[in-house]
Amino acid sequence: MNDELPEVLTLGHPKLAQPSVRVDLEDIKTDLFQERLALLERGLKHYGANGIAAPQLGWFERYFLMRDPSGSGALVYWINPELKILDPELVWYWEGCLSVPGLKAYVGRPRGIKVDGYDRYGRPLSHEFGDWEAHLYQHEHDHLDGILFPYRVADPRHMVTADELKQRDNWPDDWPVAGAREAPIRVVNPDG
Numbered sequence: 001m002n003d004e005l006p007e008v009l010t011l012g013h014p015k016l017a018q019p020s021v022r023v024d025l026e027d028i029k030t031d032l033f034q035e036r037l038a039l040l041e042r043g044l045k046h047y048g049a050n051g052i053a054a055p056q057l058g059w060f061e062r063y064f065l066m067r068d069p070s071g072s073g074a075l076v077y078w079i080n081p082e083l084k085i086l087d088p089e090l091v092w093y094w095e096g097c098l099s100v101p102g103l104k105a106y107v108g109r110p111r112g113i114k115v116d117g118y119d120r121y122g123r124p125l126s127h128e129f130g131d132w133e134a135h136l137y138q139h140e141h142d143h144l145d146g147i148l149f150p151y152r153v154a155d156p157r158h159m160v161t162a163d164e165l166k167q168r169d170n171w172p173d174d175w176p177v178a179g180a181r182e183a184p185i186r187v188v189n190p191d192g
């Protein structure tokens, strides 16, 4: 068994920016796949993240792990998830990513979504997410499509360093855009 935690790939790695392929459902029960799920969990805990996706660890298949955003503490694996937008109105949060160290961005994402996929045992899994839960979910799902949060910013000025974001009380009210200074920070990596 290989239990070494792979290094996290970061912004600019060409394969991180490619769509990943679907998991063969027959593979879910294999030792190799289950070992990778365990490594995702170790990585999530090691980095103190709210989510971590297989492509970030160099496995270019469609699965990820995220903390249940409702605060239950549960860790939920999503395999081959399909996303449908229920409410396209954007909600805005500051977000970060293990693969984009040191940077944060003010990003708008659809407010309501429905997801259908499979859990870690290959059983069907469906859920509707709203507001910040939908925001977090979509960040992780984007990794499966090769999309990192900097690709989602409405304006390059909406991306700042983590250090600068800590100083935002000193920003003008409308910097970098009206509403951003007061928006919640939903960091995927609290230490990032």
Ligand SMILES: [Zn+2]
Residues within 6 Å of the ligand: 096, 097, 098, 099, 139, 140, 143, 188
């Ligand atoms: Zn991420």
